[in-house]
Amino acid sequence: MKKVLLSAYACLPNQGSEEGTGWTYATTLSQNDLTVHCLTQLKGEAVITPMLQYFPNLTVHYVTLPAWVEKAYHKGLPGMYFHYLYWQWKASQLARQLDKRHQFDIVHHITYxxxxxxxFMxxxxxxxxxxxxxxxxxAPASMKQYFGAYWQREQMRTWVSKLLEHVNPGFYKTLRQASRVIVTNADTDALARRYRPVQPIERMLDGGISLSFVPETLVEHPPGAVLKLLWVGRMLPRKALELTIQALGKVNPDLPVELTIVGGRGDLVDQVPHYIEKYRVDNRVNWVGHVTHDEVKQYYRQSDVFFFTSLRDSGSHQLLEAMAYSLPVVTLDLHGQAELVNDGSGIRVPVTDPETVSDQLARAIEWMAAHPTERxxxxxxxxKFALTQLWETKIRLFVDEWYPAMLLPEGEERMVSEQVRNTIGAYTSNDKLMDS
Structure with a gap:
């Protein structure tokens, strides 16, 4: 079997976001006739080790950092970035030692x-x-009011990201030397091509959904007396829950509409009651707080429309989950969600200014209420689209196409690369799927 070394700083079972992505790649690859060695953080050892009995082709190696570096992680955004870059450097040193012993065929960076x-791989x-x-x-500066006191932190993220383009060798050397670079959205594609103008860059839509999460049969949402909206996520500034609630406050008061908010963690969790009071929607909002991954399925089943108003997102796992449960989407024509959703599966509102955007989101709600058949x-x-984004299927693309192509001589590899770009349609373009 071919040996793959996986770099997954974030990697934990039974988690969402980056942690879940790292674990999904490590385990799924190991179940596809590959021997996988995964580098990750020491903090995951207690949770990961008992799970390894179910994945005989997966070995996890924990990168140990000095105590002072571990403490840096909790020192705000700069501390987190420093922790990650230091971990990467130590991971590359361990990777070299492991390669002498195992002679890896392929090295693959997943998370972050x-x-x-x-x-540094x-x-x-x-x-x-x-x-x-x-x-x-x-995040668009025109919408900074939804970040509140956290807008300065968002600006710092942007500034640090631009700085890293020039001072982080892991950035510019990776783009020059990697056999394959895969990006998740048009914004990232444009940035990558500035530093990798000639070599190919592949596209794969962000996120995925496990087959075990998909309902066995198509979920129908018969129209009822009340239009039931659903918002799921952490109360982070960039998720802009306030914008959703503001839009709800502008919906025709005679229209029976209810918004269920699922989530009870994040920087702005204490602000949720204030938003509800500010926009006078206490009779239209049901905030259920944090629920388990399994419990959220019931909210997908019971709802009519999924609302997603993130102001900076490569693509949301919750968005794909909602689509798997046959929910049409109201979202912003921005970043990853603009590529996951199109006119066939939802309504995308252009991002201009807060008043205009919230007005148009309100009109989108009213349209959904007035058009049950189209909904x-x-x-x-x-x-239909969500079923093209199954983790099991997307990861097979690496196993069947990208990994084998990388092991061919350069000329043959380039020819196979062209074949791959011509065959991955649904993984990279929602529009291609909807037009088919």
Whole structure:
């Protein structure tokens, strides 16, 4: 079996976001006739070790850092970036030692999925695949009011990201030396091409959904007396829950509408009651707080429309989950969500200024209420698209196409690369699927 070394700083079972992505890649690859060695953080050892009995082809190696570096992680955004870059350097040293022993065929960086933070795995000099990664998105300054006191932190993130383009060798050397670079959205694609103008850059839509999460049969949402909206996520500034609630406050008061908010963690969790009071929607909001991953399925089943108003996102796992449950989407025409959703599966509102955007989101709600038949059609199209984004299927693309191509001589590899770009349609373009 071919041996793959996986760099997954974030990697934990039964988690969402980057942690879940790292674990999904490590385990799924190991179940596809590959021997996988995964580098990750020491803090995951207690949770990961008992799980390894179920994955005989997976070995996890924990990168140990000095105590003072571990403490830096909790020192704000600069501390977190420093922790990650230091971990990467130590991971590359361990990777070299492991390569002498195991002679890896392929090196693959998965998490963090950030273009600017890059990877030091290029130092092994082996066939190296970087991604999928994002990082080209920036929150629009016109919408900064929804970040409140956290807008300065958001600006710092943008500034540090630009700085890393020039001072982080893991960024510019990876883009020059990687055999494959895979990005998740148009914003990141444009940034990557500035530093990798000639070599190919592949596209794969961000996120994925496990087959075990998808309902066994198509979920129907028959119209009822009340239009039920759903918002799911952490109360982070960039997720802009306030914008959703503001839009709800502008919906015709005679229209029976209810918004269910699922989530009870994040920087702005204490502000949720204030938003509800500010926009006078206490009779239209049901805030259920944090629920388990399994419990959220019931809210997908019980709802009519999924609302997603993130102001910086490469693509949301919750968005794909909702689409798998046949929910049409109201979102912003921005970043990753603009590529996951199209006119066949939802409504995308252009980002201009807060008043205009919230007005148009309110009109989108009213349209959904007035067009139940079209709403159901959108939900079915959303479900159809979600089925193309199964983790099991997307990761097979690496196993069947990208990994083998990287092990061919350069000329043959380039020819196979063209074949791959012509066959991955649905993984990289929602529009291609909807037009088929």
């Amino acid at each position: 999925g950030s273009l600017q933070l890059g990877s 290029y130092r092994l000099g082996k066939p190296f695949i970087f991604g999928p990664v994002s990082g080209g998105q920036q 159901l059609t959108m939900g079915r199209q959303a479900h």
